[in-house]
Amino acid sequence: MSVRRGECFGLLGPNGAGKTTTLRLLLGLTEPDSGSIEIAGIAVPQQARAARMKVGVVPQMDNLDPDFSVRENLLAYGRYFGMSRAAVTARVPMLLDFAGLASKADAQITQLSGGMKRRLTLARALVHDPDILFLDEPTTGLDPQARHLIWQGLRRLIAEGKTIVLTTHFMDEAERLADRLAILDHGRLVVEGAPRALIEAHIEPAVVEVFGDGLADWTRTHAATLCLRHETVGETLFCYTATPDSVIDALKQVPALRYIHRPSNLEDVFLKLTGRDLRD
DSSP: OOOOTTOEEEEEOSTTSSHHHHHHHHTTSSOOSSSOEEETTEEETTTHHHHHTTEEEEOSSOOOOTTSBHHHHHHHHHHHTTOOHHHHHHHHHHHHHHHTOGGGTTOBGGGSOHHHHHHHHHHHHTTTOOSEEEEESTTTTOOHHHHHHHHHHHHHHHHTTOEEEEEOSOHHHHHHHOSEEEEEETTEEEEEEOHHHHHHHHSOSEEEEEEETTHHHHIIIIIHHHOSEEEEETTEEEEEESOHHHHHHHHTTOTTEEEEEEEOOHHHHHHHHHOSOOOO
């Protein structure tokens, strides 16, 4: 697996697939059983400390220091990278502006919302102006408005030429941000490529989701002939097809059935390749 300079690369997979473990390997926090890893030409784990100096990290869980203010969290983190106080202080206004927290510079961490904390954690990862960012589920637990603010910041970083490795459970996030992505399952690389190319290669062009009274009868009568592929999950039939109009015409003959017609997407690819079973 390789990540190109200046691209956003997504790491997708069910719980336990190996996403966070992959990031730990890249950071030299876990030693690989075999193979080799390089970050910007630096061997990991042999020179992990030197590699980490080029990387900013947003962990899965916020680990901001609750004893420090917003500004102090940025100042303290910069010193971990050997930056002088003057150098860090000079970057703080830009980082606060990037995070949309200029008015909260002296606030305590406990006064911030979840979205504010995530934006501050992202700004903190940028304190030493790294070339590479590792983001471990950066928008998990956020409401839609907060997610969009994080996406806006990430697009800005991508436009500036930062290299980003992003793990996420949100397929729409990966489709919006990733130039290329890899799907992992059980510690193995299942597939790799651009989101749109993976959709076109692995899934039918349209999906009709069907639910309501009479679904079982309709499935027995029509699914095999109208759907290129179909599966029933709970009380919903997923009909994958290249001719959705034909499926919809047949559904209209049964008023009790309801349906949603949509283009296929990355989530359909993900579920086809990794299965629909719940993972803990």
